[in-house]
Amino acid sequence: AAGVIQSPRHLIKEKRETATLKCYPIPRHDTVYWYQQGPGQDPQFLISFYEKMQSDKGSIPDRFSAQQFSDYHSELNMSSLELGDSALYFCASSLEAGDTQYFGPGTRLTVL
């Protein structure tokens, strides 16, 4: 069965650079969620989109923005990167908002 696709899988950036993470949800899933997971931590919810509109917002820094496109894929844009932004970033998708979430393999972002 098709799963959530994330790209890139690994990304290395310098401080103050920008990064764009992409997420392709499971076909027919119209809700996308973004999470940040630091070492030894549980995933922390950042933001979600339902039918291309932002539906919920968590602990997402103002330096980050995200959107969902007409084909339901989503992009997380991160600017003015800081060392503390180094983490695993996961995208998840669900059939509808509040439904069971299926996670992608993640993007490991390293900020040097």
Place this chain on the structure above:
Amino acid sequence: GQQLNQSPQSMFIQEGEDVSMNCTSSSIFNTWLWYKQEPGEGPVLLIALYKAGELTSNGRLTAQFGITRKDSFLNISASIPSDVGIYFCAGYTGANSKLTFGKGITLSVRP
């Protein structure tokens, strides 16, 4: 905000043993999800529970949605080395689409 409590942080068992993990909250949840995560990978859904009292199995895994809607447990029977990983409980309260996660339990299985 809502919190899900998982303890202990780590569990060590012998191959072939059964293990049970609890997840509790002071808030009511209307969906409980159990995920397993291996290092550097995304959480993989193990079992989803949608109704209070629901008992669901997936192979050697069994999970139950507590009748009070404030807890859930996951049982793994006849553990094998590939059961090693971090087990997270997660849930929805229904107030929004945010999924709340527990801190996870790291399971080690000795051959």
